[in-house]
Amino acid sequence: MGLEKYRITPxxxxxxxxxxxxxxxxxxxxxxxxxxxxxxxxxxTAGSIVNPADPNVSFVLRQDDGSVYRVPFxxxxxxxxxx
Numbered sequence: 001m002g003l004e005k006y007r008i009t010p011x012x013x014x015x016x017x018x019x020x021x022x023x024x025x026x027x028x029x030x031x032x033x034x035x036x037x038x039x040x041x042x043x044x045t046a047g048s049i050v051n052p053a054d055p056n057v058s059f060v061l062r063q064d065d066g067s068v069y070r071v072p073f074x075x076x077x078x079x080x081x082x083x
Contacts, residue, residue: 013052013073020046020059020079032061033078034071041082042069 023030024045033039042063050057059076061069 011073012076013057016044016059016073016076016079017046017050017052020044021048029082030079031082032071032076034075035077036075042067044071044079 027043029041030044031039031041042061044059044061046059056072058070058072061071
């Protein structure tokens with residue numbers, strides 16, 4: 001059995017927080033899919049001081065038209081960098 005008993009299914013926060021944190025300096029665009037099925041593109045970033053136990057912990061999404069959104073990690077299903 002070994003490590004198998006320690007296997008987890010990572011949350012969206014655990015999968016994407018570090019990526020979005022460093023993206024504040026890189027400004028890479030991502031295509032994000034929300035749990036609702038909606039897809040959006042923009043530059044997601046995360047702050048350096050967050051409480052991962054907070055169910056509303058969120059990231060900021062900036063779109064090309066200047067729109068800015070604060071989206072809870074719990075609403076994020078998937079994020080993929082675009083070219």
